[in-house]
Amino acid sequence: xxxxRYREIAEAIRHRVEGGEFGAGRLLPSEAxxxxxxxxxxxxxxxxxxxxxxxGLVEAHQGLGWFASGDPLRQRLxxxxxxxxxxxxxxxxxxxxxxxxxxxxxxANVRRVLGVDKAVRLLRRNLxxxxxxxxxxxxxxxxxxxxxxxxxxxxxSFYELLxxxxxxxxxxxxxxxASADDADLLGVPQGAPVLVCERTxxxxxxxxxxxxxxxxxxxxxxxSVDLPRMERSIAPSGLRLVE
Numbered sequence: 001x002x003x004x005r006y007r008e009i010a011e012a013i014r015h016r017v018e019g020g021e022f023g024a025g026r027l028l029p030s031e032a033x034x035x036x037x038x039x040x041x042x043x044x045x046x047x048x049x050x051x052x053x054x055x056g057l058v059e060a061h062q063g064l065g066w067f068a069s070g071d072p073l074r075q076r077l078x079x080x081x082x083x084x085x086x087x088x089x090x091x092x093x094x095x096x097x098x099x100x101x102x103x104x105x106x107x108a109n110v111r112r113v114l115g116v117d118k119a120v121r122l123l124r125r126n127l128x129x130x131x132x133x134x135x136x137x138x139x140x141x142x143x144x145x146x147x148x149x150x151x152x153x154x155x156x157s158f159y160e161l162l163x164x165x166x167x168x169x170x171x172x173x174x175x176x177x178a179s180a181d182d183a184d185l186l187g188v189p190q191g192a193p194v195l196v197c198e199r200t201x202x203x204x205x206x207x208x209x210x211x212x213x214x215x216x217x218x219x220x221x222x223x224s225v226d227l228p229r230m231e232r233s234i235a236p237s238g239l240r241l242v243e
Contacts, residue, residue, distance in 0.1 A: 010048035024070025193218035
């Protein structure tokens with residue numbers, strides 16, 4: 001019996017998705033790349049992908065491409081915690097890749113928050129079940145973090161290692177387009193939507209001790225906020241208008 005070509009390609013891609021080559025949320029090769037790989041026209045490849053989309057195995061994001069399907073990873077903003085704790089609570093394997101740890105001159109926005117000209121900067125990538133999930137940059141005053149090592153920060157967070165009692169944190173979340181560097185780290189196209197979270201953590205006396213930036217692929221992330229009962233407002237609690 002003659003096999004229809006687009007179904008052959010769909011079966012091959014299905015095997016790669018179900019076999020884990022393309023994990024949940026992972027970007028698939030472009031239609032042009034798949035056309036070249038399978039020796040078929042883009043129309044045929046697209047028909048194969050549409051069949052897999054009907055099965056719920058892949059999904060398309062306009063302007064970005066095709067991704068292996070997966071439920072967004074939800075993070076609650078009810079309390080101060082780490083990415084790893086929330087992923088583990090959801091049954092997801094979490095890993096850290098430390099990309100850089102050194103003392104550097106602080107940019108203006110960090111200097112305004114921490115009040116120091118130099119700071120320890122940690123750059124890392126977080127993985128969820130082996131797939132890139134976040135780019136994290138943490139800044140800490142040298143007197144608090146200069147003694148910390150890559151090995152320590154691979155297994156534990158600043159929250160656990162800082163020798164000061166922590167108080168509260170302030171976090172803002174905004175939508176941005178992925179830079180070239182973040183696109184490479186997160187496995188998404190440059191310009192893809194990302195969520196950028198900036199968090200300032202204070203000690204028990206109200207002094208800023210950490211400033212962190214988290215960049216998450218927009219299609220993989222949801223934030224869930226517990227809203228207290230309050231007076232009626234035209235805007236959701238916690239949101240503010242920016243110019």
